[in-house]
Amino acid sequence: MTDHTNVRNPFYSTWEIFAEAVGLYNFFFEKEIGLLNSADGVSPFTKAHQEVIHAACSAYVEEYPFVFSIKAPDSLMEEDFHFERLRWLKFWTDWALTNCDTPIFLNEP
Known part of the structure; x- marks a missing residue:
C-alpha cells in the first residue's frame, strides 16, 4: 500500500514500540x-531533527552490528523491523x- 513512498500508516502503538526500541520515544x-504531538499534525522538520535520527541510526547499528550484515552468522540474519523503519x-x-x-513532518489522524 505504501511501498516506495514517504507515507507510513502504523498504529500509534506501533510508532510507540518502534520509537522506544530505537531511542526516539x-x-x-x-x-x-x-513530532507526533503537534495540535494540527504538522511540524517543521529541521537539521536538528535529522541529527537526532542519524544519531539513533548509529546507536542502533552499534548495538546490533549484524543487522543485515553479510558477515552475520545465519542465526543473526533475521529481518529487523525496527531497523527497517529507522532506515x-x-x-x-x-x-x-x-x-x-x-x-515538514505530517501526522494525519
Missing part, C-alpha cells in the same frame, strides 16, 4: 515537542531536507 511523543525514516528525512523548501 521523546523525539516523537514528548508532550511539548514530540526508512532516515532516508525520507534526508530526502526532505535536501529537496524541499519547507520540510
Whole structure:
C-alpha cells in the first residue's frame, strides 16, 4: 500500500514500540515537542531533527552490528523491523531536507 513512498500508516502503538526500541520515544511523543504531538499534525522538520535520527541510526547499528550484515552468522540474519523503519525514516528525512523548501513532518489522524 505504501511501498516506495514517504507515507507510513502504523498504529500509534506501533510508532510507540518502534520509537522506544530505537531511542526516539521523546523525539516523537514528548508532550511539548514530540513530532507526533503537534495540535494540527504538522511540524517543521529541521537539521536538528535529522541529527537526532542519524544519531539513533548509529546507536542502533552499534548495538546490533549484524543487522543485515553479510558477515552475520545465519542465526543473526533475521529481518529487523525496527531497523527497517529507522532506515526508512532516515532516508525520507534526508530526502526532505535536501529537496524541499519547507520540510515538514505530517501526522494525519
